[in-house]
Amino acid sequence: MGKISQFVKAGALLLTMAGCSSPNSGGKDAEIDRFISDLMGRMTLHEKLGQLNLPAGNDLVSGAVKNSKMAEAIRAGEVGGFFNVKGVNKIYQMQRMAVEETRLGIPLIVGADVIHGYETIFPIPLALSCSWDTAAVTRMARISATEASADGISWTFSPMVDICRDARWGRIAEGSGEDPYLGALMAGAYVRGYQGDGMKQNNEIMACVKHFALYGASESGRDYNSVDMSRNLMYNVYLAPYKGAVEAGVGSVMSSFNTINGVPATAGKWLLTDLLRNEWGFTGFVVTDYNSIGEMKTHGVADLKEASARALNAGTDMDMVAHGFLHTLEASLKEKAVTQERIDEACRRVLEAKYKLGLFENPYKYCDTLRGRKELFTEANRKAAREIAAETFVLLKNEGKLLPLQKKGRIALIGPMADAQNNMCGTWNMDCQTDRHVTMYEAFRRAVGDKATVSYAKGSNVYYSEHIEKGAVEPRPLTRGDDRQLRAEALRVAASADVIVAALGESAEMSGESSSRTDIQIPDAQKDLLKALVATGKPVILALFTGRPLDLCWESEHVPAILNVWFAGSEAGDAIADVMFGDMSPSGKLTTSFPRAVGQLPLYYNHLNTGRPDTDDTTFNRYGSNYIDQSNEPLYPFGYGLSYTTFRYGNLQLSAERMAKGGQLKVTVPVTNSGECDGVEIVQLYLHDVYAEISRPVKELKAFRRVALKKGETQNVEFVLDEDDLKYYNSRLEYGYEPGEFEVMVGPDSRNVQHATFVAE
Known part of the structure; x- marks a missing residue:
C-alpha cells in the first residue's frame, strides 16, 4: 500500500478546502457541516443516490475484486458502502477504487455482522446478558471492534436489542432477554465498546442498533412475521433498549423487517422520524435491513418504486441490497413523490457518518494489513473470551452437589455436542475459523491430565429425522450415524464410567435468524439418549447447549445436575471445563423465563395482573386465570441461577x-x-x-x-x-x-x- 500517504494527503487537502480541522481533533458540528456542504455542492443527483446504496459483497471471491460487478458500481459512483466482504486486502482494493477512480473520491463505509466477536468468538448475546456484567459486554465489544477493524471493517450491524418474550423465535439468541431495564443497560454497553472514544482511533467502529422496532414481538414467534402492539406497551417495555442505545450515542439504526400495526417499519414515519429523531433526538443515519424495501411488495404495500419513495419519506437514509433508492428515486423526484431536500438530508447523514469515522481524513484508516497479522485471534483475546464465557453459564440444578466434578476416576462424555468443533459458537459466527476451536472432549482431557480418564461417544444424531436435522445444522453439519449403533456405543462407554456428562441440546444453527421452533424441548434423538443414560443409574450431568429457553420439565425432574452453557464461543470447551471442574464457580442468572410447556408462550416475569389471578399454583382453579393442565409459573424464573456455594x-x-x-x-x-x-x-x-x-x-x-x-x-x-x-x-x-x-x-x-x-x- 505504497500510495496510502498520497491518499491521506488528498483527504487532508479536501478538509482544508472546506475550512475544517481534522475530524479526529475535536472539530465542532459547524466544521462538519461546512465540509459536507462543500462536498455535496459538487455532487450530482446520481452521486448522491449512490451514497444511499448499500450492496452486499458476498459474491466476491479471491482475485475477483477488480472486475466484479461491485467494482463497476463503485467506479460509477453508485455505492455508499458495502458489507459481507471479509479480508482487508479486498476491502483495500475497493476503497482504493472509490478514492482514486471516482470523480470526487468519496470513501466507502464497510459493514459486517460482528454480533458476538469477529475471529475470537464470545458467547451469544443472550448468554452474555446472563452474566449481568455490563463491563464484560463492553470488553467483548471492544475486542470485537479491534479485530474487525484490523480486517478492514468500520461498521457493525450490532447490537441487536429486541426484547423477546417468546422462546419460539430463533433470534432470541441475539438479544438480551425479556427485561427492558437490563436490555437498555446492555445496549449501552455494546455501543460504548464498539465506538470507544468517539470512533477516533482505528480500532473503534460504528455501531448499528437493530432491529427498529419491536421485531422480537413477531406473532407466533415466527421470524419476519407481523407485530401488532399498543403504544403503551411499546413505550413501557419494548422501546427501552433502543432508546438506551441512542442515549449511548449509537451512530446508526437499522429498521426491522416486520410490519407494525400493518405498516412496514422501513416505511414508518412515526417510528423513524417522529419517535427516533424528533422525540429521542437521534442524529445518525437509518439503514434498512436486508432487502426490506423490496419486501414491501410482498407485504402487499407497494412496488419497488413506491416503496423506495415511502421509505425515504419516512426517514430511511440507506437502502440495503434492494437498489430501490439508486434506480427509482430520480424518477420519483421528477414526479414530486420525493423532494430534493429529503434526498440531500439522507446523503448528508451518510457522509457525516464517514466523516465521524475519520474516513475523509484517512480513507485507509481501517486498511492496515499489519494489524490483521497481530490483532486477530490473539492469546489475550482468547483469554478474555474464556473468562467472559465462564460468567455466562447458568447452573439450573445441582442435586447432591454433583458439580463441580472431581478430577479423578472415569468420566464419560456423551452427546452430539461433546466433540462438535464447528458448533461451539452458535449463530452469527461466519468470520471465525472453527477448526481452531477446542471441543469439550479435548478440553476435558486436557483439564484432567493423567488424574482421570475421559471417554467419548457421540450417542445420537441431533434429530432422528435426517430431513429436520438438515435444516437444523446448516451450514455447520454434523456427521450422521446409525441411531442404534450410536446409542449402543454410548451405553458401552457409560457402563464403565463413574459419572456421565451429557452434552446435548440445540446445534449451533437451531437458534438465530430463520430458526423458529414450535417444539422447544431437547430434540427427540438426544432426549431418548438422555433417558437411556439416566436409566443406567449412574450420576448424570447435563451440559445444555441452547440459544433459547427450552422446556426442560423432564430433565429438571430426572437429571441430577444441569449446567446451561448456551453457545459460549471459540473458547467454549475450555470455559466449560473451567466451570465443570470447579476452577470457576458459575454465577450466571437467566434473563429469560424458562417455560414448563410451549403453550405458556409468550412467558415473562413482568406481566400484568388479572382481575382473577391464580391463587394456588399447584391445582387448577375454576374461573381463575390459569391452565387446566399446567402451572402458570415458569420452570426456571427470570433472574434464576445457582452457584457452587450458597x-x-x-x-x-x-x-x-x-x-x-x-x-x-x-x-x-x-x-x-x-x-x-x-x-x-x-x-x-x-x-x-x-x-x-x-x-x-x-x-x-x-x-x-x-x-x-x-x-x-x-x-x-x-x-x-x-x-x-x-x-x-x-x-x-x-x-x-x-x-x-x-x-x-x-x-x-x-x-x-x-x-x-x-x-x-
Whole structure:
C-alpha cells in the first residue's frame, strides 16, 4: 500500500478546502457541516443516490475484486458502502477504487455482522446478558471492534436489542432477554465498546442498533412475521433498549423487517422520524435491513418504486441490497413523490457518518494489513473470551452437589455436542475459523491430565429425522450415524464410567435468524439418549447447549445436575471445563423465563395482573386465570441461577417509610456467602406500583448488583431509589408517577424475594 500517504494527503487537502480541522481533533458540528456542504455542492443527483446504496459483497471471491460487478458500481459512483466482504486486502482494493477512480473520491463505509466477536468468538448475546456484567459486554465489544477493524471493517450491524418474550423465535439468541431495564443497560454497553472514544482511533467502529422496532414481538414467534402492539406497551417495555442505545450515542439504526400495526417499519414515519429523531433526538443515519424495501411488495404495500419513495419519506437514509433508492428515486423526484431536500438530508447523514469515522481524513484508516497479522485471534483475546464465557453459564440444578466434578476416576462424555468443533459458537459466527476451536472432549482431557480418564461417544444424531436435522445444522453439519449403533456405543462407554456428562441440546444453527421452533424441548434423538443414560443409574450431568429457553420439565425432574452453557464461543470447551471442574464457580442468572410447556408462550416475569389471578399454583382453579393442565409459573424464573456455594439473605431494610418528592430511599440487605467456596451473587431489586393510572406489572427490575463474596463473608448490599425508578408511561404516554404505595422486592431471582413497602409523595 505504497500510495496510502498520497491518499491521506488528498483527504487532508479536501478538509482544508472546506475550512475544517481534522475530524479526529475535536472539530465542532459547524466544521462538519461546512465540509459536507462543500462536498455535496459538487455532487450530482446520481452521486448522491449512490451514497444511499448499500450492496452486499458476498459474491466476491479471491482475485475477483477488480472486475466484479461491485467494482463497476463503485467506479460509477453508485455505492455508499458495502458489507459481507471479509479480508482487508479486498476491502483495500475497493476503497482504493472509490478514492482514486471516482470523480470526487468519496470513501466507502464497510459493514459486517460482528454480533458476538469477529475471529475470537464470545458467547451469544443472550448468554452474555446472563452474566449481568455490563463491563464484560463492553470488553467483548471492544475486542470485537479491534479485530474487525484490523480486517478492514468500520461498521457493525450490532447490537441487536429486541426484547423477546417468546422462546419460539430463533433470534432470541441475539438479544438480551425479556427485561427492558437490563436490555437498555446492555445496549449501552455494546455501543460504548464498539465506538470507544468517539470512533477516533482505528480500532473503534460504528455501531448499528437493530432491529427498529419491536421485531422480537413477531406473532407466533415466527421470524419476519407481523407485530401488532399498543403504544403503551411499546413505550413501557419494548422501546427501552433502543432508546438506551441512542442515549449511548449509537451512530446508526437499522429498521426491522416486520410490519407494525400493518405498516412496514422501513416505511414508518412515526417510528423513524417522529419517535427516533424528533422525540429521542437521534442524529445518525437509518439503514434498512436486508432487502426490506423490496419486501414491501410482498407485504402487499407497494412496488419497488413506491416503496423506495415511502421509505425515504419516512426517514430511511440507506437502502440495503434492494437498489430501490439508486434506480427509482430520480424518477420519483421528477414526479414530486420525493423532494430534493429529503434526498440531500439522507446523503448528508451518510457522509457525516464517514466523516465521524475519520474516513475523509484517512480513507485507509481501517486498511492496515499489519494489524490483521497481530490483532486477530490473539492469546489475550482468547483469554478474555474464556473468562467472559465462564460468567455466562447458568447452573439450573445441582442435586447432591454433583458439580463441580472431581478430577479423578472415569468420566464419560456423551452427546452430539461433546466433540462438535464447528458448533461451539452458535449463530452469527461466519468470520471465525472453527477448526481452531477446542471441543469439550479435548478440553476435558486436557483439564484432567493423567488424574482421570475421559471417554467419548457421540450417542445420537441431533434429530432422528435426517430431513429436520438438515435444516437444523446448516451450514455447520454434523456427521450422521446409525441411531442404534450410536446409542449402543454410548451405553458401552457409560457402563464403565463413574459419572456421565451429557452434552446435548440445540446445534449451533437451531437458534438465530430463520430458526423458529414450535417444539422447544431437547430434540427427540438426544432426549431418548438422555433417558437411556439416566436409566443406567449412574450420576448424570447435563451440559445444555441452547440459544433459547427450552422446556426442560423432564430433565429438571430426572437429571441430577444441569449446567446451561448456551453457545459460549471459540473458547467454549475450555470455559466449560473451567466451570465443570470447579476452577470457576458459575454465577450466571437467566434473563429469560424458562417455560414448563410451549403453550405458556409468550412467558415473562413482568406481566400484568388479572382481575382473577391464580391463587394456588399447584391445582387448577375454576374461573381463575390459569391452565387446566399446567402451572402458570415458569420452570426456571427470570433472574434464576445457582452457584457452587450458597448465599443467605438477611432482613431487607428501608431507610424510611416514605420517599419525599424529589428525594431518595435507601434499600439495604445483608448477603452472606454461607457455603464452602468463594462466589459471585447477583442481587436483584424489583418494584411494584400498587395503584396506578393503568395496570402495572407485578414486578419490574430496577437495579442489581454483582457481589463477589469470599467464603463466610457478609456484605451489606445497598440500592438507592429515586423518582426515576417510579416513573412509567401512562395511558396518554405521559412519563411520570402518581404518589402512593410501592412495594420493593429484593432477592436472588424474580420469584424468591423479600417484600417491603413505602409511600412515595
